[in-house]
Amino acid sequence: MFQISPQLGSQLVDLCAALLLLTCFAIVAQRRLSACVDLFALQSVFLAATAALVAFLTGIHHIYVAAALTVVIKAVVLPRILKKVIERLNVSRELQMNINVPAGLLVCGTLVILAFYITQPIIPLGFLLTRDSLAIALAIILIGFFTMIARKKAVTQVVGFLVMENGLFLGATAAAYGMPLIVELGVFFDVLVAGLIIGIYTHRIQDAFDSVDTSKLTVLKE
Amino acid sequence: MLQSLALVVAQVILFLVVSPFIVGVIRKVKARLQCRRGASLFQPYADLAKLFRKQPVVSTTTSWIFTATPYILFASTLAAGLLVPAFASQMPLNFAGNIIALVYLLALGTFFLILVGLDAGSAFGGMGSSREAIVASLTEPAMIMSIFAIALTAGSTNLSTIVHKTALLEGIVTDPSPHLMALAALFIVALAETGRVPVDNPATHLELTMIHEAMVLEYSGRYLALVEWAAGMKLLVFLTLIANVFAPWGIATSLTPAAIGIGLAVYLVKVSGLAVLIGVIESMFAKLRLFRVSEFLGVAFILALLALVFFYILRG
């Protein structure tokens, strides 16, 4: 069994977290729906790698379980469901957005800075291993949130939601060394069910409105 | 003194020799991914040799700029190459300039290329020039900022110092997150600046959307050879920069023969690896429409900006 010095370990975890953040930016800039889903799958792989790294460095073994679940659910099952949904759609790329890509990127940049600003007073509290991870986790959550606002297509809004979940999971594993196993399992179950339910809704919206453009949902207003 | 001179000569030879090889590697990877056997890795050398033997044709409507540009471009790119540590972290020319000099040496070449596109007065050349101007104006801020982010981590704008410091660090790098963002930004900039997919397609002279090829459409013979060689060197400069600034491990930090030998070998492996990566990217992605290029480069700009901001926040 080889050892990694804590400092190197901390850097590796930060590096993985930064990779997650990079894929976020790629998702924000990507217009093709299927590519967004692929990028989400890639992000989940990075997430699993981060979790496995934390598990290895801390010796908390149940985080390995969480990492394995991440790969299965977020990198394989959910992307596959989303791809199935996309296959049924009549569009493959998103041309109209509520906020266009360059402006969106600027907003995301601001969100990252905001996340660092918010977590700055909390970070010194953290473990050595996880200096930036909490800030990056919050940044990913905010960017996922932003994606849900900026996009009109139901599928990309779902991707935004899942990105938020990835941010949460990063926060839980990297910053807090993972929640207890039963909690992780519960959260995973919920995420999976949420993904399924949102998938069901996308299907039904496609059937009822002949589109997954959520800006066409205008039956209800004051 | 003699040692410095030897290093300069070695680096010049290295850049001249390796750049066509890198172009060959990318072409080979692309061919393989398209299930073709592809030309030999050394085909670019043969191409250059052939072009040098041919007589150039110069349009009567062109000015002195047309004939001078290939030499200026070649010389400025080679000079830029001398500022980047390749196999040894201490470069003899480091007194002559730093990152900023590097960026503007490359920009000088671009500037003359743009002039040449306009000089011949052909429609294609003009189009290529205006597009190149757009791309260059978008890449430059991103490039400067990503490099500054790195310079801040090392506390110097001198490339040799940056590389030397990073190579001697324990652990990977000082601050992984800004580093990674700057790396991603610089990689995008490199793709745009050297005219690769998804910004430009170097493999065709037939697309209405070409940029670099449109500007140099009028060149032939030895002029074309020089321009192509310079383009190859520019690519190599960027690859060297990415490889050594972000992953300087294995570079010779002292001037012993053994260290230099290892440094050379590691360097070749690193740049070939990056070339393979570019080949893969060129096969996987389609060229972006011109007005989408600004979004692509916007990503680079934002990432570079974030790298800078991160640095300030982390250092408090």
Added chain:
Amino acid sequence: MAWPLLVLIAMPDLAGLGSLWSRDRRLAEALQCGQAGILVSAALLVVERVATEGQASVDPFLRADAMSAWMDLILGAVGGTGTLYAVGYMGEELDRGRVSLRRYRQFFCLFDLYLAAMLAAVNVENVAIMWIAVEGSTLSAALLIGFERTKAALEAGWKYVILSSVGIALALFGTILVYYSSEHVLGVTSEALRWSELYRVAESLDPAAIKAAFVFVLIGYGTKAGVAPMHTWLPDAHAEAPTPVSAMLSANMLAVAVYAILRFKAVVDRTVGSSFSGTLMVGLGLLSVAIAAVLLLVQRDYKRLFAYSSIEHIGIALIGFGLGGAGVFAALWHLLNHALAKSAAFYASGLVLLRHEHKMLERVPGLLRQMPLAGGAILVAGVALSGMPPFGLFISEVLIAIGAYAATPGVAYGLLSLLTLAFATLLYQVLRMALGEPLEAGMALGSRNQTFMSAAIWLNLAALCTIGLQIPARCGTLLGAIAPFFGGTMEAP
């Protein structure tokens, strides 16, 4: 071992799965009626137990203290009548051929799981498992809201799923932040997620982290509670969901979300004092009351009308909790009375909806004459909801206003003027429906289905009127036990 607590959470699960598997409609009905009875009695037993012994627990997961017991009372009582009502309502839909028997069974499965998730959320001992349970209730509610699959229902469901998923994600981040700071005191164990441990060590937690956590929790669970400005999903969801679900959303789910905020508030108050959380909650509460009071006036859909009234009342409760002291007592009392009155109002609206098959307010005047029970229930509930005596909501609103006056008179003036506006608009709209001459004849309801629904309405109104006149002794004990939890010493008046 506190078996009523276990029964309370297990019963809806069993009844729900049983209904899904039962081939026969009568069997499902029997199961649901049994569940309704057991829910109410189990809730009362839990209240009894907690009132006498201080707590009821099933180690290591469940522990009901006074506050949980209070929520059990609300959820059990309204959940019971709601189940009864759903039997009648869905029975009518089934008889009219608007849902198939398969979908009828699915409905009850989802409905019961939804109740179970909420009951679990208020009784679990673990912060994160509470989150899981709340998320579970969100997901089952999401399917219930879109149950009718019309365009409007899908739109409402989609808005709900998206907004509450975002909210719940932010709440989880808040939870993670709490864990992040508590594990520095308690170590990396699941102990660091237990409410009782958190309260014990709250004073030594990191103030900055806990403050940030509370902001995320308030926004996150606040979205689920329909607090302005995150309320936009609420009117749509309440209006488009099947009526029994609207009643459960308004009476129960909003209260559960407020409960979650309260639990965290208790931690934050111990760490940084109560003014931080109090100011935030009073601010959001006032904003909610203001938005709801204005929008009540322009509603043309009677289910939306009651939905906006829910936003108003949750806002009032938040102000009460934010003020602390007697405000906490009043706000808890407010939640119970609001749950009873609002579910009665929705039950009655459901009857109207079944009869007229539209939700347009102008076209259903003269309800008192046309449908005496529904019209009467809407009138009584409307009077209660607009804060008139002799109902509990009057007492709680007065107490909250007094508390606000003692703390910051400005808040009291704002609150009182908004309450007056809301009072006038709600009463005006309710009277428009209750009085006058009926315009349309509508469709008759099956008498059997009518019986179930009437029973639910009668039970609710009876409970509402009884507790309006006098606070029962057990409730007084519970409320007295909760007040110190928030640093107050208020005795039941």
